[in-house]
Amino acid sequence: MHAETCSFQHVATFAYTASAFLPNASANCLLKFYLPYCFVCLRNYNYPHYPVFCRRLVNYRSYQPVITISRKGWLLVKTIRFQYHLLYLLRIVRFPRPWREHHEDPARMSTKMQLYLGYKYYFKAMVEDEVRSGIKAALLNSELKLDTPADFHISNTYTLHAGGDLIPYTAITPDTCKHLWNHVGDFFFGADLVVANLESPADFSKPYSAAPEVMLNDMYFNIDAPTWNIFNGNGQHKGYDLVSIANNHSLDQGEEGLQNTIAFLNKQGVARTGAAESAIGIHTVPVLERKGIKTGFIAATFSLNKMQVPPHQPWLCNHILLNEENPDISRLIDQADIARANGADCVVAMLHMGCAYQAFPGSIVRNNIHRICDATNADIIIAGHPHHAQPIELYHSTVTGKQHVIIYSLGDFIAYDIYKWGHLTLLLHLEISKGMRDGKQETRVTRIGLKPAYMHAKIQQQQVTDLQLLDYQQVKQSPNTYLKGKQSQQEFAELTDFFERFVLPPHQQHLLI
Incomplete structure (x- = not known):
């Protein structure tokens, strides 16, 4: 789990700091609309509309990577996304492809690295591979066939199952998880x-x-x-x-x-x-x-x-x-x-x-x-x-x-x-x-x-x-x-x-x- 996920505070601090280095018109735009936008969000709050089950391909240019649970969460994410939108329009943060040298270690991440991490999480889904890496083609074009020789004579076999990350979230409670394993636990x-x-x-x-x-x-x-x-x-x-x-x-x-x-x-x-x-x-x-x-x-x-x-x-x-x-x-x-x-x-x-x-x-x-x-x-x-x-x-x-x-x-x-x-x-x-x-x-x-x-x-x-x-x-x-x-x-x-x-x-x- 990312303790270092770029937060509202990081983005807000960066936005105000960035305004000091921008032309007056851009700085005024950055600061003038921030608080009014939050006020509008509060006055006009409603949940986003979700269409019925669709079979069309997702447009990842407009895709929103996160979906919130509460009104407070929705407002916080909306505010963060708005700030990223401003930074994107002002060309302060734009990451069309993965950043090769981004090591993701919070002990040594720069402000730009923190912004990049938040950019992927809150703002734009990163669906491409690194430039000229060929990783996407190499992984997706493979047939994934094991090369088990025909003359390999098996005497005994066991099964290994592996799951990913077990992470505590406030949503993970005994009350919410009574039926958690009903469908896949036996398997x-x-x-x-x-x-x-x-x-x-x-x-x-x-x-x-x-x-x-x-x-x-x-x-x-x-x-x-x-x-x-x-x-x-x-x-x-x-x-x-x-x-x-x-x-x-x-x-x-x-x-x-x-x-x-x-x-x-x-x-x-x-x-x-x-x-x-x-x-x-x-x-x-x-x-x-x-x-x-x-x-x-x-x-x-x-x-x-x-x-x-x-x-x-x-x-x-x-x-x-x-x-x-x-x-x-x-x-x-x-x-x-x-x-x-x-x-x-x-x-x-x-x-x-x-x-x-x-x-x-x-x-x-x-x-x-x-x-x-x-x-x-x-x-x-x-x-x-x-x-x-x-x-x-x-x-x-x-x-x-x-x-x-x-x-x-x-x-x-x-x-x-x-x-x-x-x-x-x-x-x-x-x-x-x-x-x-x-x-x-x-x-x-x-x-x-x-x-x-x-x-x-x-x-x-x-x-x-x-x-x-x-x-x-x-x-x-x-x-x-x-x-x-x-x-x-x-x-x-x-x-x-x-x-x-x-x-x-x-x-x-x-x-x-």
Whole structure:
């Protein structure tokens, strides 16, 4: 989750500062209409009109990336968008394509970088790839076929399911989430091994802290026991076998908060990766066995927001500048080697990295993930952080001679952000098999499946009253059964367009399950 998402305060401050450097006429225009516009919004408030379920392609030039819940949220977002519109007209901020060098680390972001992040979130959907990168064509034109040899004789197979980011929001409560898992819970938690990214400390000695509807300040998360119960299947399912706790919110409650999170997970019997209790822990990699196949899990994060790993505790969390060129990945290499030495037949790297609110991964991120595959020989990369789904890739490494499965982002999982693309998440299904080929034992990914799920919200009196993860394909087949209001129908139509144009085009939909 972005603690650093460009806020109303950032934009307002920048707008007034910018006015000092503009010609008098432009400055007067910038300042003269700001407060009157807010007054007009208050006097003429009404909810936007949403047409019935549509099948036309979305016009992303006029598309609004966010949709609010309350009157206050609507006004705040409307005001922020108005300011961006002014800055856009004055040519102060214009970003037609992704910014290659934008690393998205709030500890070192400039004002322009903050504005760029908010531009993608509030103002203009970033649907193109970087200039001359070829990433869009490479990812969307691929057939996504596994190269399983005909002479690979399978002896045993287990299933691995992965979800995206588990993030506390004020809309995520025991009352709103009673039916959260009704439609996809049996499928998701029914795998032999279930994993996700826990993007919050779980320190019950400190107050609960969640993201509000509209974020105006840096966010420092902390879940309580009821929220963990929601994340973990509402007590109706077996829950997670492993979570990654290496992400930009790992140190939101400081060193003590992270240590208490580890202690809580240990008590729950949930394995974790990406952080350690002590210096010895940096050399300990979880290796989980299912049906005679051992899988090692390593993890790292590109950022800790505005926090830092204490110099005297470098082992506390795997913090690597994964969104920048030529990061030091030696720790990942060492931990992958440790996993193999401890008997792992397969290695999964759960990497918190990437650029949020843009349809495609950046070239630096893609190059770094390829390099990690080459150097660690990780079979599967499950990346995350963009807060919405991105395309997947099968990378053929000339270094390892293998095909590596790369998931750039599964999206927000259990969360409810006002950013609309985040309401469509991917549930990853992998079948990992051990067998013989040419007299040698091998372990391979023998099937990839994706089950998209739509986070449907019922909103009454400016509040979320019910959240359910709906099976995307079932909703698409019978929209009138699941979508009762015009707002839900419009949002689902937009998400369908987004999914089929930018995530999994029709020729790749053989992966759907």
